[in-house]
Amino acid sequence: MRLGGIVVCSLIEDVVVEATKCKGCTNCIKHCPVQAIRVKNGKAKIIKSKCIHCGTCIQTCSFNAFTGILHGIEDMFRYSYRIAIIDPVLYGQFNDEITPPEIIDGIKKYGFDEVVDLSLGTKAITEYTKKYVAAKEKLPIISSSCPAVIRLIQLRFHELTKHILPIKSPAEITAYMARKKAREALELRNEEIGVYYFSPCTAQLYNTNLSADTRTQYINGTLSIKSAFLMLSKELKSCEGVDSFCPSGKGLNWGRVEGQSKALGIREYLAIDGIENVMEILEKIQDQKIKDVAFLECQACINGCVGGNLTIENSFVARNRIRELAGKYHTCTMNNIGMDTEKMLITKKIRPLYGNKLDSDLFKAMEKLNKIEMINKTLPQKDCGACGSPSCRALAKDIVLGYAKQEDCMVNIKKTSFNSIVEEIAIEDYI
Secondary structure (H helix, E strand, O other): EEOOOOEEEOOOOOOOOOOOOOOOOOHHHHOOOOOOEEEEOOOEEEEOOOOOOOOHHHHOOOOOOEOOOEEEEEHHHHEEEEEEEHHHHHHHHHOOOHHHHHHHHHOOOOOOOEEEEEEHHHHHHHHHHHHHHHHHHHHHHHOOOOOOHHHHHHHHHHHHHEEEEEEHHHHHHHHHHHHHHHHHOOOOHHHHHHEEEEEEOOHHHOOOOHHHOOOOOOOOOOHHHHHHHHHHHOOHHHHOOOOOOOOHHHHHHOOOOOOHHHHHHHEEEEEEEOOOHHHHHHHHHHOHHHHOOOOOEEEOOHHHHHHHOOOOOOHHHHHHHHHHHHOOOOOOOOOOOOOOOOEEEEOOOOOOOEEEEEOOOOOHHHHHHHHHHHHHHOOOOOOOOOOOOOOOHHHHHHHHHHHHHHHHHHHHHHHHHHHHHHHHHHHHHHH
């Protein structure tokens, strides 16, 4: 459906490649942090089992070939009561002259009956996390707010899965609380309420719900922050704002890196942004090279959620705006709607995932591993990406798994061709 020229959609389920836009340049395979992309027959392909939905490919592709799968939903006005969940990142997309109350007023003009700030959910998570960290002996506790980081841990850092904070996303919790309030105050049935989330990135929209890999229970649809910005920019001149806006200053700070950690009021924390930096720190944590850290806040995007791939403003500029807004509203306190602890928690165990599994049979897996090592020794170790795989070792593995051929190595092909030409010349000279 289109709302004011903007497509309203349900959850983005995955990141895909639009073949007509892909030029096969191999830029994506060089930037993918988990080597989940290959270029075959001149087109990029995503290995679903390896993808962590971080959206790096979306940000680095010069041809905009990567996008999310969007599924249209029925007319949002089929719900008698419509709620918008606003990520604080949205406020950071506008200049200082545009206030959050004006943004909220603009959103309401598009048909929403109520606008709820994500601060509501972040406050509940912060309160729970303080108690959880204090009660745990095995530290650090790793924030579960970034789905891309959680999936990375599940795929690459299996020993750290037990350190993940077992709580749902701020958007999911905020949606639950907003629904509960609407049901009780307005005597509405659950199916009469439509909840829409304004999200900064594809990882938040993918919402694998960690090990459970289930759909969101409380959110009916989503808009990207970028789409919301374009939608609101046309209407802000006529927006007056509301006087009742008073989010949690600490909750607003969740839009930027270190916001979650500072909200806890503890000193023993480590906040990291950027997926490559996150991977380096997680490796050190797993190897126990970093100790005395109680809480680990990892954000896949540079500067945190303000750097998400569905935003429009420079992340450094947006981060500064969020900081200023958090300072402005630091004295505000939000009313607790009431949150059942069991509704907040992830009940299923967060288990490791095996995207790199060679074979379910251990003996066959060892055989394949030996073949990979043998083939890798025959490759030039230049990691040029011309073969369509991100590295020579990745190509060796692709060959063993049947995704590629040894002839795909351009360096070896050129070397073989050159040697053949030299041989022919030598024979001709001899004759």
